[in-house]
Amino acid sequence: MSRQRYWEMVEVGEGMPEYQLEVTPTLIADQVSGSQDYNLMHHDRAFAQSQGAPDMYLNTGFIEAMLCRLVTDWMGDSGTLKKLGIQMRRFNTFGDKLTIKGKVTHKEMNAGEHLVYCDVWVESDREGVTVPGKATISLPSNQLNH
Amino acid sequence: MFDLEAVSAQWLGFTTEKMTAKYPVEHEPIRRHCQMVGNTNPLYLEPGYVEKTPCPPTAIPIFALPGRLPPDPKPRTTVLDIGLPVMGQGFTNMSREQEYLKPVYVGDHLAMQMRIVKLYQKPTRLDPDSLWIVTEDLITNQDDELVCLVRNTLLNFRTDEEWSATGVTKP
Numbered sequence: 001m002s003r004q005r006y007w008e009m010v011e012v013g014e015g016m017p018e019y020q021l022e023v024t025p026t027l028i029a030d031q032v033s034g035s036q037d038y039n040l041m042h043h044d045r046a047f048a049q050s051q052g053a054p055d056m057y058l059n060t061g062f063i064e065a066m067l068c069r070l071v072t073d074w075m076g077d078s079g080t081l082k083k084l085g086i087q088m089r090r091f092n093t094f095g096d097k098l099t100i101k102g103k104v105t106h107k108e109m110n111a112g113e114h115l116v117y118c119d120v121w122v123e124s125d126r127e128g129v130t131v132p133g134k135a136t137i138s139l140p141s142n143q144l145n146h
Numbered sequence: 147m148f149d150l151e152a153v154s155a156q157w158l159g160f161t162t163e164k165m166t167a168k169y170p171v172e173h174e175p176i177r178r179h180c181q182m183v184g185n186t187n188p189l190y191l192e193p194g195y196v197e198k199t200p201c202p203p204t205a206i207p208i209f210a211l212p213g214r215l216p217p218d219p220k221p222r223t224t225v226l227d228i229g230l231p232v233m234g235q236g237f238t239n240m241s242r243e244q245e246y247l248k249p250v251y252v253g254d255h256l257a258m259q260m261r262i263v264k265l266y267q268k269p270t271r272l273d274p275d276s277l278w279i280v281t282e283d284l285i286t287n288q289d290d291e292l293v294c295l296v297r298n299t300l301l302n303f304r305t306d307e308e309w310s311a312t313g314v315t316k317p
Contacts, residue, residue, distance in 0.1 A: 019184070021183065021184065027182070030178070030181065030182035031182055033178050033182065034175075034178040034179045034180075034181065034182030034183075035179070035182065035208065036175070036208050036211075039237075041238070050305055050306065050307060051236050051237075051238070051305055052236065052272045052303070052305070052306065053238075059239075060239045060242050060298075061204065061207065061208070062182065062183065064204040064242070064244065065179055065180070065182065065183045065185070065202070065204045065205070066183045067204075068183075068185070068202055068203060068204040069180070069183050069184065069185040069187075072185075072187065072202065073185075073187065077189060080246075081203050081246060082245065082246055083243065083244065083245045083246065084203070084204065084243070084244050084246075085241070085242070085243035085244070086241060086242055086243075087240065087241045088238070088239050088240055088241060088242075
């Protein structure tokens with residue numbers, strides 16, 4: 001349970017609290033278990049390299065889950081993540097240290113909804129921004145609660 | 147020889163039958179989905195809360211794919227399952243957009259249809275004839291309501307092993 005964020009509180013340009021993850025052997029195992037993605041490129045170094053990747057690399061579902069954590073922690077329990085889009089520009093591979101970040105780019109009311117648009121992304125210590133993305137969030141309004 | 151024009155004529159717009167997931171939405175996979183990224187929000191983890199909380203949206207596709215459970219060690223992708231002709235045996239996702247249209251709860255039972263919406267070739271460093279496959283997954287609940295729309299761009303390419311087998315040097 002996290003502190004609730006209301007639409008009126010949000011300022012365009014504000015950042016979301018970032019966090020870090022390191023791609024360790026345990027994280028690779030958790031990735032397979034938590035994403036149910038058993039494709040070998042995500043947990044088998046030799047297979048990943050045979051596919052042209054530098055090493056085994058995190059799958060799309062894992063990256064979406066990282067960004068979901070970023071967004072849902074920021075928005076609070078009554079917010080709703082409505083849309084998440086990502087581009088896989090670089091591999092996030094074994095040993096990488098990742099930082100997950102986000103920033104508000106726009107807010108508007110649309111069809112009675114209080115919407116916030118954000119850039120969200122993953123950076124690695126090896127490659128810089130590896131996965132840029134965009135999220136659309138619906139927040140409650142504190143004007144409706146008073 | 148891969149013929150994009152012929153493959154497109156046959157496969158663009160192809161939609162699979164609706165495939166119902168083997169298992170309903172359950173707490174345990176939600177917990178593992180959250181814990182893999184250190185998401186400790188008790189609404190997703192603690193019995194008593196999780197049953198009343200919408201499933202984390204990024205976990206929805208896990209509960210819609212009939213092929214994911216039980217574990218299958220073979221590299222797999224739905225486009226291979228349906229028999230779409232491809233360039234090679236290499237695959238990697240390039241982008242994905244998910245739109246969450248209705249909340250999903252523990253106990254819901256999801257189904258999925260996939261359709262092929264775009265096929266094109268554009269060079270990449272992996273293969274000068276890389277095939278880009280754009281699909282949409284329509285995920286519905288037990289009341290046939292659309293709960294999630296997933297648009298995925300999958301890159302298909304020839305692996306180094308495949309290049310070696312042809313005797314042609316990879317450009």
